[in-house]
Amino acid sequence: KNQVEQSPQSLIILEGKNCTLQCNYTVSPFSNLRWYKQDTGRGPVSLTIMTFSENTKSNGRYTATLDADTKQSSLHITASQLSDSASYICVVSANTNAGKSTFGDGTTLTVKP
């Protein structure tokens, strides 16, 4: 069964600090992995998308890594800002005609001043 597990479930950090969110998956055959940011009451917005051959991808202060061998990904946020407070969702898609996506439950990040 395809699964995506994210940790921690929630995280509180001080403004300016760095943090790392984790995503472990068992989706097969693997196609790509995306990280989304979802502000409260809004739809998710894509941060990064990574394919099998990509190890690292950055989007401003967000850096995602992918280890396809261990089926793990991380999202590193540098110099956090209050606006980074949101839910971060890891989504893994299978390389099939249906291209079905499996969603993690998300990590809720709170950045405090």
Added chain:
Amino acid sequence: KAGVTQTPRYLIKTRGQQVTLSCSPISGHRSVSWYQQTPGQGLQFLFEYFSETQRNKGNFPGRFSGRQFSNSRSEMNVSTLELGDSALYLCASKAGTGSSEQYFGPGTRLTVT
């Protein structure tokens, strides 16, 4: 290009009633997926439509149904509403089938009283 739009943004209904939500995908996108998100839970996949045909379906009761029109706009219907149906309903569109990136709308917040 305009993004994914959903109407209405907020809705309050009474238990036992039915509701219809609408989603207009990004121009040129032919795939539309629907998700339910309840507080503290991840996104739960409802169904996906492509070229007016349902391609994938999640594990939801038959009270949840959808359709897609020739212009790719999609509607989701929930009949005999229950209190547990209160959620944020998200629509996402993508260009084709397979694992291309999905773009989410802002969601419809449904409250059932």
